[in-house]
Amino acid sequence: MAKVKKQPRPKAETPKGFRDYFGHEVTERQEMLRQIAEVYSRYGFDALETSAVETVEALGKFLPDVDRPNEGVFGWEEEDSGWVALRYDMTAPLARVYAQFRNDLPTPYRRYAMGPVWRNEKPGPGRFRQFYQCDADTVGAPSVAADAEICAMLSDTLERVGIPRGDYIVRINNRKVLNGVMEVAGVLDPSDESKFEEERGIVLRAIDKLDRLGEDGVRALLGEGRKDDSGDFTKGAGLAAEQAVKIMRFVGAKEKISSAYADFMLRLEDARAANSSDDLEPEAQNLLHLVDDCDVGEPSWNDYAVSVLREIVETSEIGSEGVDELEEIANLLDAQGYGSDRIIIDPSVVRGLGYYTGPVYEAELTFEIFDEKGRKRQFGSVAGGGRYDDLVKRFTGQVVPATGVSIGVDRLLAALRAKGRIGQESARGPVVVTVMDKARMADYQLMVRELREAGIRAEVYLGNPKNFGNQLKYADKRNSPVAVIEGGDEAERGVIQIKDLILGAKLAEEATLEEWKDRPSQYEVPRGELVAKVREIMDLYS
């Protein structure tokens, strides 16, 4: 047989922009997805797992005259299916599934989907071409009760995965309110929506940049435009001063709600403090009366928000409808006990452009973390969504209302890790039973069996047992809590040695640490006490 010419060795590398996940990185995510699915399911949402591959036609992001779809997706041509691509989100496949199976699916259809999506984008630090999404959507429910439900579910979900109340806030706005503001500012004509489209785009982008540019920056973009620090000029919407005022009133709405609410809370506190005395000011007496009246209840943040927004949208029909919807959502949530400590109406939520047609919502983590440069910053958004009506229209021509949320699972995991709320237990390796005598492998196997049956992760060292030091190095690399040793001498005497590796590591790290000094890190116990002693040591650190 002729010798085949030797091939160069292939490189062992992930493709650019992709990565692998090891051990607890995988199990922590799995556990989080399981917890989220539990909440979603409790709310009546059904699981859906679509294929990773869709026809490009169904994904619907590509121009028909482009030879090869490479804008943002990974696509290729198949003989029998034409151009196909990996899904880039969970919404496009939902649209395809709902259109395909609409006669068999219930309406409304509540579904959740979790899994990887793929984006053919330039990778960067922390930006990968494959990542997880975790979505819940209600299709075919026109009522804003569906939006309220998803906001409540989002709040429950965050608490379920370990974000305590107070460390997050769900913020709600309504596109219709924004449109109402556009109308009163004269950049939306309800009878011809194609007018002022460009201006509205600029206005929306400007509002979305409030955090970064401040009020002056936004005002500049509403007018002629803005020159940034580098000297680059961004063209503005060209609004007249009286138009810009209407928009700026909306931009300032959050501040107004916030200060009105804070003022109310202060006065309420004063009134309550003065409750015992009779010389209350009439205003404070009024306030107490209001609050104590069961039927009215305590005016909440959301009540203030509704009244401020109603003023801002003036006579705009679409704007008023938006405010009514927000009020209805707030009432539904209030009735279930979701107060402004969990879910608030917040006019600063914009959520991108186009697409959304009604309520929009966003969950933000409010605690601070340290970024890679050691600076404190707010963690920020971990989930968002809203109402959109064009879901299946592309396929069937029918307008089907839908609303849904997407949770950024990897960001949420990063937040929990940053706060030290996960990672301790899940990163711990198995108990390692070392091999002192190859011929007694069956005895060692029996030990790990006993440990496993007691619910303890355990394994026998299966490398070359000759060098005992290597076995302990292995246990170290595995992050093992305990090593078990039974040499010939121990076997004869019916005992085993149990090494506390967590303590061993601590001693190695901080040899002077007083509290550890007097504790032994190795114990000799009768063979029969294997499980009890191992558990005792592990319980010390859990």
Place this chain on the structure above:
Amino acid sequence: MAKVKKQPRPKAETPKGFRDYFGHEVTERQEMLRQIAEVYSRYGFDALETSAVETVEALGKFLPDVDRPNEGVFGWEEEDSGWVALRYDMTAPLARVYAQFRNDLPTPYRRYAMGPVWRNEKPGPGRFRQFYQCDADTVGAPSVAADAEICAMLSDTLERVGIPRGDYIVRINNRKVLNGVMEVAGVLDPSDESKFEEERGIVLRAIDKLDRLGEDGVRALLGEGRKDDSGDFTKGAGLAAEQAVKIMRFVGAKEKISSAYADFMLRLEDARAANSSDDLEPEAQNLLHLVDDCDVGEPSWNDYAVSVLREIVETSEIGSEGVDELEEIANLLDAQGYGSDRIIIDPSVVRGLGYYTGPVYEAELTFEIFDEKGRKRQFGSVAGGGRYDDLVKRFTGQVVPATGVSIGVDRLLAALRAKGRIGQESARGPVVVTVMDKARMADYQLMVRELREAGIRAEVYLGNPKNFGNQLKYADKRNSPVAVIEGGDEAERGVIQIKDLILGAKLAEEATLEEWKDRPSQYEVPRGELVAKVREIMDLYS
């Protein structure tokens, strides 16, 4: 703005060979994967999740002079990574990861991986281009203790997911035994393995077909060849009669072990039955003596298998090594209590061609199911694997021993469904609270909240509530166990109506069924008893 020419509507279809999974299809699989991961983790295996996309070079299935890789995989070309493809199994990515991270990973490296793989093959009934695999492998452990461990773990896993002992068997063989048989039959020359390669291929394929062709069919393929019923001729290995005899002795080995073992068990039973009497035959006395002797223990199936195989491999060195390894595996498993009711040595296990270099194993479900044509048949194989040594050699030049198993999760799910062991609970929908009065939506939301807080899946009907019949049809489509109704009259009286939909469905199906006749299917209870009554009804059917 110029009007864009109207595009034809896209088709709402999955690409050919792909499918979607709904509701309990998804959750049952997730639950099974979770249970399997639990067992794997208990054994010290670590999770690994690689990217779905690999470079074609790393997958290593393609000739360098082929322009486009389309043999069996889905591949495409990327500007920055060259040709890439979706993974077609979990082993190729493991090889890449181990080569890439070998300095950071522990050795031995025990890892499990579960997720979809993609095959660009002709789809057929029940054959899809995307399906789940669930693998566990130990890399870098030369000892057959690693193989024994995986067989034990496989047995534990099957029981964990709901296959009771007796409904499955794990069967082990060793490629070295096969090679030993080849050697004594003169179709393997240990000093030059390239000789007789073609013949060995034919012999292996012939043995693998024993079930289908019977002994005569195999014998024909060992000789000149075989004509099948349609008249097609398959060329044989061309062995001489005395060569074929050696192979056939191996082919008959399983029968021989089986009858020797059955004979032993019968005689043992007789001896035990006669235990009280003193007039036992000497042979029976011997047998009892042997069994009662703690050090020797009861000769097991595996003991018989080892002695039969040792005879068959004669003086072949590689064959003897293989038998020794099987004996060691059997001893390790015996010591942990895995008897021949769970794991047996079975020389009929071949597991494909090439690739494997030592022990091979397979898990088979032994119960019968009815196929789509209503015929009884054995369910068959659900998992398999073995030892292979070329894992990372392609990348690093190093030979690294590895052994691992792959579980066919979808087949296992099908088996459990066929036996009715899953699907009842998981297919059940949520409790549906109907909407009689839109204005009281908040009250209905409060009801589902109470139910959810009690751990019961529940949802409010969010479609158009006008037609009450539609709401009940919806609950039916959702497979809901219970519907809750509160109209204005009920609200005034502080009561609710609770409909038992499971009973309702049974009554509709079998209206004459005596046992259901006298049970009401709708109850009026005080509003405060919502949770208690719903739970009472659901408990009736769980």
